[in-house]
Amino acid sequence: MIRKLFTIICLICASVYSANAYQLLSSKELGKDDAKNQTVVVKCTTDTGKTSNQTCTLRRYAKCSGTGENKSCSGWQGWQDLRSPSKKYSDWRSAASACCRAKGLR
Numbered sequence: 001m002i003r004k005l006f007t008i009i010c011l012i013c014a015s016v017y018s019a020n021a022y023q024l025l026s027s028k029e030l031g032k033d034d035a036k037n038q039t040v041v042v043k044c045t046t047d048t049g050k051t052s053n054q055t056c057t058l059r060r061y062a063k064c065s066g067t068g069e070n071k072s073c074s075g076w077q078g079w080q081d082l083r084s085p086s087k088k089y090s091d092w093r094s095a096a097s098a099c100c101r102a103k104g105l106r
Contacts, residue, residue: 023051036062036073040092044100056099057082058092 023043030037040058045051058081062073078088079095083102089095100106 025055038076040079040096042092042096042100044103044105046105052105054100054103054105056096056103058089058095058099060092 023045025041025043027040028038030039038060042056042058043051044054044056058079060076060079063075063077064071064073066072078090079092080086080088081095081099081102083099087098089098097106
């Protein structure tokens with residue numbers, strides 16, 4: 001009975017841990033007015049849960065329209081992995097997960 005309970009607890013912990021398998025290293029927002037971007041750097045983890053030395057850099061830009069004094073920014077574009085900027089993600093966690101998976105990590 002104790003062995004089954006221990007196994008169940010281990011499975012629950014493993015599933016919770018694997019949901020956020022990357023580690024946030026830094027986050028910053030740069031720019032003023034019409035030149036806004038936000039960058040997040042995450043460190044991936046191995047299948048055994050150890051921190052890898054490989055990182056993913058993710059960025060999103062503000063949506064802007066117009067030029068000069070008529071330029072206005074209203075919202076953000078999707079997150080993108082700087083290795084493949086053509087693909088957009090709704091949040092930085094899904095972009096981090098995809099980037100780490102592409103490197104064979106979590």
